[in-house]
Amino acid sequence: MQTVIWKQLNSEQQLQVLSRPAVNSSTDIAGIVADVVSQVREQGDKALIDLAAKFDNTELSAVRISQQEIEAAEQGLSEEFKQAVAQAKANIEVFHQAQKPQPISLETQPGVRCEMHYAAIGNVGLYVPGGTAPLPSTVLMLAIPARIAGCKKVVLSSPPPIAPEILYTANLCGVDEVYAAGGAQAIAAMAYGTESVSKADKIFGPGNAFVTQAKQQVSGDHAGAAIDMPAGPSEVLVIADDKANPAFVAADLLSQAEHGPDSQVILVTTSEQQAEAVNQELARQLALLSRNNIADQALSHSTAIVVNDLAQAVQVSNLYGPEHLIVQTEQARDLLPEIENAGSVFLGEWTPESVGDYASGTNHTLPTYGYTRTYSSLGTLDFMKRFTVQELSQQGLKDLSRAVVPIANAEGLDAHRRAVTLRLGEEQ
């Protein structure tokens, strides 16, 4: 990775260093996805079966996976894997249970009670990508908060053939139905429903450019479904001082780089020697990885930034707003109050990103691509919605009318005023 000295750059160059690679969102993809969405809306299950043959090279006898097949998935799995999933599940449950919101009830003035209530979203759809390796961790991160929130129906779709790790984890987490559908067609099926697929109110989960585009399209249609958050390539920013272990720093950078050639990896360090040492470790460790080709491509557009001090390091991090922020400094927690834009923060030398990816208890579904400025780490609240309640006494209404009536008059809305004054006998 290239090394730059922050203070030697002008502000335009600084922004350039922190710019993200352009995401492929060609009109080609939009058109292909629009066609797939139409096909699924018109033909339902038949479209899913046809598209599985075409894109997944799979002959489906049914879109929905039978409970028998789901339960049989456990057989081929090791005890070690099952215990790992159980441990991760327990931690994720503890942290997401703690996020369950408390209702609010108070009087803003005598006789005027205001409340905030929460209700689970009724039907949610979870998407779990396929590809070179199964992602049981994605099942954990989506299904556990859905169940804790209290969603009535939780369904999951993943491209066929679905790995036993996915089926096992889905069953363990109480997913109600599993569908063998991938890509844009899975998103369309859950957004609109088919003969076999239950319509979801909101769709969650990562995916490739087609999945992302399909989520955008169905969320823009009020007959479709809401979605969790905009998606972008995964990324990490590591803040390291001169005391950090360069082998640990390099290992963290590589664990992000191996995700994909478009992963972005940034080191911000107070020490030019540290940047050099990390670069040497990257070269050494890269050779040991089975996905070293992917990681190497990601590193080719990544940068080490040398800053004056840790305050400047946090400024750079806030400007970038990383999905994952790893802080490997002597007093890592001291930087926390200044952190504004990040998806998930990993403090100290014993906290690699992969603990959050799988098992610490935090959610690994995070805003990326700069969306940390406005979007939140996925949590139990994303599977719920808030609504307010108010209840006034007769005297409360009388007292509040002194505020309501003049504002209604200023806004020229007679009936707004009259709904109050008629009740109080002041107008007929």
Add this chain to the structure above:
Amino acid sequence: MQTVIWKQLNSEQQLQVLSRPAVNSSTDIAGIVADVVSQVREQGDKALIDLAAKFDNTELSAVRISQQEIEAAEQGLSEEFKQAVAQAKANIEVFHQAQKPQPISLETQPGVRCEMHYAAIGNVGLYVPGGTAPLPSTVLMLAIPARIAGCKKVVLSSPPPIAPEILYTANLCGVDEVYAAGGAQAIAAMAYGTESVSKADKIFGPGNAFVTQAKQQVSGDHAGAAIDMPAGPSEVLVIADDKANPAFVAADLLSQAEHGPDSQVILVTTSEQQAEAVNQELARQLALLSRNNIADQALSHSTAIVVNDLAQAVQVSNLYGPEHLIVQTEQARDLLPEIENAGSVFLGEWTPESVGDYASGTNHTLPTYGYTRTYSSLGTLDFMKRFTVQELSQQGLKDLSRAVVPIANAEGLDAHRRAVTLRLGEEQ
């Protein structure tokens, strides 16, 4: 309004009765808005000045309203209005202060600390529509939670000429900058910034079809800005039993109907006599309204639904998912546990919708058009974002590695495993 008997309808007819009028989202509007957005991005303030002359018939000397002009706005306003705004502001502050979230910190297992932190969104832009009457209540509902959340910079845009009620309320609520810009051009200016307009990370507020389309467009561009929620025409559903006062029910239906010809108004009642009595009251009260032409148009596509009992009334309401739900029954609070989809609920005969529109303390920015299934009433949390933090001890990492390593292996991600095992001395 027409009256239907719910049990006499088949399920298709039931859905038809609850269907919302189609929203005009023609490609014409999308094209016009795209042109305006481009013009503002390219020409900045000049575009805003040109478009104010074209659409608002106003010659602007500057886009930003001077502090002097803002402070002068108070002079023409009545004490009654100012006291009303002060009372509303105090109530809204109490309820939105109570929504400030508490961070979470716990150990999911020994040595594995997980935390949820909250940070304010840095820069927010508020849009306040112009039109026939000024809307100071919209200023209250957007600026107060922004300030309570702790946003660094709060800016507001409204079409010129801006009414003194808006300027006064904006100043009272601590808005930092006010711009004389309306429509799609105001949204574009706040999303991308101009010489005079400060770029916002997230844009809030209601508007017409052009504003709504502009919000959609800028929120789809990662260089643009996030938005509060999708918009649709305003709507109310009133549940009334046979004991409800038909004059009160009619007043509430009219206070929604006067918003616009596309407002939707639904009465759900257990009593056919009640439906008839409300219809008579509607006719009587309609004649007294200055906006009776608008209200009459809204009522022409509205319906009274007669149901078997209150349980069925709540089912109908949940199916519709109204923005505003008014419950005028003897034991209104008893229905609350069954309510799933609603933006804001008004309990009992002394709680008209207009108290929530202005002054009870709840926010009047609510999901509509069926979005109550997945979206929340606007609150302090919408001006903040959550991020997670984790911090492990060396022993915590060792204990957690039993979960992380098998899952990383199942997912085929070597570097994810190695970030753990290298720290523990188990791999080099």
